[in-house]
Amino acid sequence: MDKMTAGSLWELEQTALDRGYALVCGCDEAGAGPLAGPVYAGAVILPFGLELPGLNDSKKVTPRRRDQLFDLICAQAAAWAVAAVGPEEIDELDILNARMKAMELAIGRLDPAADFALIDGNRDHGTRCAITLPHETVVRGDGRSASIAAASILAKVSRDRHMEAMSEQYPQYRFDKHKGYGTRLHYEMLDQYGPSPIHRKSFLRKWEASRRG
Numbered sequence: 001m002d003k004m005t006a007g008s009l010w011e012l013e014q015t016a017l018d019r020g021y022a023l024v025c026g027c028d029e030a031g032a033g034p035l036a037g038p039v040y041a042g043a044v045i046l047p048f049g050l051e052l053p054g055l056n057d058s059k060k061v062t063p064r065r066r067d068q069l070f071d072l073i074c075a076q077a078a079a080w081a082v083a084a085v086g087p088e089e090i091d092e093l094d095i096l097n098a099r100m101k102a103m104e105l106a107i108g109r110l111d112p113a114a115d116f117a118l119i120d121g122n123r124d125h126g127t128r129c130a131i132t133l134p135h136e137t138v139v140r141g142d143g144r145s146a147s148i149a150a151a152s153i154l155a156k157v158s159r160d161r162h163m164e165a166m167s168e169q170y171p172q173y174r175f176d177k178h179k180g181y182g183t184r185l186h187y188e189m190l191d192q193y194g195p196s197p198i199h200r201k202s203f204l205r206k207w208e209a210s211r212r213g
Contacts, residue, residue, distance in 0.1 A: 008144075009055070009144070009149065010048065010049060010146055011144075012118055012136070013118070013145065013146065013147055014048075016116045016118070021116035021134070023113070023114045023115050023116070025044060025045045025079070025116070025117050025118070025147060026043070026046075026145050026147025026149070026151040027041060027043045027044075027103045027106060027117050027118065027151050028041065028042060028103075028119075028141070028148050028151040029041040029155055030042075030155035030158075030159045031155075031159045031179075033182075034180035034182070034203075035180055035181070035186065035199060035200060035204060035207075036180035036186075036196065036199045036203075037087060037159065037162065037163050037175070037179070037180040037198055038084040038085055038087065038090075038102075038162065039085050039098050039099055039102050040082060041082070041083050041084075041103040041105065041106040041155050042106055042150075042153070042154030042155035043080065043082075043083075043103070043107045043109070043110055043117070043151055043154075044073060044079070044080045044154060045079040045080070045112070046076070046077055046146055046150055047077075050146070052072055055146060055150065056149055057142035057143045057149060057152055058142065058152040058153045058157075059156075060143070061153070063160070066156060069150075069153045070157040073154060074154075078112070079112055080150075081106045081109035081110050082109075082154050083105035083109060084102060084158075084159070085099075086198075087198050087201075089101075090202070090203075091202045093126070093129065094126065094202070095202075096123065097129040098129075100123070100125055100129035100131060101129040103119065103131060104130070104131055104132065106155075107131070114133060115133070115134065116135065116136075117133045117136075118135070118145050118147055118148050119135050119136065119137045119138065119141070120138060120140075120142050121138075121141070122139050163175045163176065163179040164176045170198070172193050173189045173193065174186070180198075187207065191211075
């Protein structure tokens with residue numbers, strides 16, 4: 001677990017509990033960078049000290065283990081929720097505001113509701129959307145907090161599954177392979193077929209400029 005002890009993953013939650021909060025959630029997003037598809041967010045309240053073997057930042061966990069952890073988290077969490085903001089709204093809001101909206105939506109769907117949130121990263125608002133629950137931002141939080149790590153797993157797996165479904169709808173783009181990220185294969189498919197209805201137009205400006213140039 002990247003030299004982290006299980007106990008160290010609960011220090012931030014413990015601090016929040018010591019401050020008088022009762023239900024502490026972790027929140028993280030997945031899919032800020034891709035050229036296509038939604039941005040997803042997960043929010044999770046875990047029973048304090050719950051052991052989830054292999055829990056870590058979703059980017060450091062194999063796809064198979066992520067799927068296993070997803071099921072464990074959903075089964076054992078005190079509350080969990082996932083939310084998404086689609087490509088059209090990303091284009092309208094910008095990606096920072098879309099990320100904040102997705103996280104705010106996920107937190108708001110928790111039942112029971114959280115009274116404090118640990119937010120991955122160093123941003124808690126954009127120009128139009130913000131986290132409204134009392135919270136703390138945590139840089140690299142998905143490697144420091146069990147709750148944020150669990151949220152990162154839910155967001156990543158949910159988004160990957162959505163992009164696999166989109167691959168069935170738009171098979172020529174191979175979304176099952178690259179999940180919408182700007183890989184060489186993805187750009188080759190864009191060159192061949194042009195944008196799909198789920199591409200983020202604001203993310204394709206450089207590609208469009210290169211085509212014109």
